[in-house]
Amino acid sequence: MKKPEILSNELVAESRLFKVEQLELRFSNGELRTYERMRGGRTGAVMVVPMIDAEHMLLVREYAAGTHRYELGFPKGLIDLGEEAAAAANRELQEEIGFAARTLQPLMQVALAPSYFASNMDIFLALDLYPSQLEGDEPEPLEIVKWPIADVDGLLARVDFSESRSITALFLARKSLKLDR
Incomplete structure (x- = not known):
């Protein structure tokens, strides 16, 4: 499957421990969706x-x-x-x-x-x-x-x-x- 295209990525909330980002995505069939996720650390x-x-x-x-x-x-x-x-x-x-x-x-x-x-x-x-x-x-x-x-x-x-x-x-x-x- 083809991964959705990320149209935008914006930081929408932040605390001492967590950062929440909002992704605007376009799927291969043209569907648009907004997802929110916790931004992970860079190290694991x-x-x-x-x-x-x-x-x-x-x-x-x-x-x-x-x-x-x-x-x-x-x-x-x-x-x-x-x-x-x-x-x-x-x-x-x-x-x-x-x-x-x-x-x-x-x-x-x-x-x-x-x-x-x-x-x-x-x-x-x-x-x-x-x-x-x-x-x-x-x-x-x-x-x-x-x-x-x-x-x-x-x-x-x-x-x-x-x-x-x-x-x-x-x-x-x-x-x-x-x-x-």
Whole structure:
């Protein structure tokens, strides 16, 4: 299919965290439409499934303002300007769980709501971890939770494990480790 032609792109709202742009589009059949989307960052983001050993992964519990509760998920964060995705993944590991990885295996790049948000996240599997701590930007210490990767059902049954990106990362890691049922 031929992509629609962008007739105009205008910034219509902005906050400290978000920018909303309005796109005027013409589709190949002549239809005109106005779309709004959140303008994504230029660098992207990463999420990492850290395997502390062959059977256990590490998750973090941290406050999520969107749901106003503590959520269990995988280490994640933004890629700094000029930083490679793998370097950002290793930095986030050190900031959030106090480990670095000798092996970072790319699993997949996912879109975060492509109809409304222009941003991607690179998901990695982290293997051969070793202690290494960097200071992070979290407002409070994160709780680290060791979880058996074989207990998918137990993790999915938890109310505090609900983020779709973490669920995606879990299944991608299991597939990569050849643990699919």
